[in-house]
Amino acid sequence: MFGxxxxxxxxxxxxxxxxxxxxxxxxxxxxxxxxxxxTRLVKDKRINPLYVFNKESPRTICLFYRKDVESYHEVLNAYRKLRKKFKHD
Structure with a gap:
């Protein structure tokens, strides 16, 4: 493909x-x-992989779209902050 x-x-x-x-x-x-x-997040469909290597294998490797991970990161941080807030109350 490449020289x-x-x-x-x-x-x-x-x-x-x-x-x-x-x-x-x-x-x-x-x-x-x-x-x-x-991988559990992928199974729960919280993050969708862009591409999955070795789909038939039990040991898959996923590639993710960066914006999807960043947006889920914001949601996850919000949940973590709420959890900390309720623990202290």
């Missing part, structure tokens, strides 16, 4: 994808949770 001299093109594609896509590990780090909990 040996296409490193600049590959780097540009990766940079563009990195702007819009997050790996499962990156999503877990942003949401402050374990990667196994991110």
């Amino acid at each position: 040996p001299n296409d490193d600049i093109l590959k780097q540009k594609i990766v940079a563009i994808l990195d702007e819009y896509i997050m790996s499962q590990k990156q999503a877990a780090e942003m949401l402050n949770m374990d990667t196994t909990n991110v």
Whole structure:
């Protein structure tokens, strides 16, 4: 697909994808949770993966649209703040 001299093109594609896509590990780090909990979020349909590697395997790897993870992060933080508020009351 790419020739040996296409490193600049590959780097540009990766940079563009990195702007819009997050790996499962990156999503877990942003949401402050374990990667196994991110797969549970996918099963509960709280976050929809953009692409899933190895769909038939029990060990799938998901790619997420960055905006989806950021918006869920805001919702999750709101729930966490409410939980802390009710614990202190």
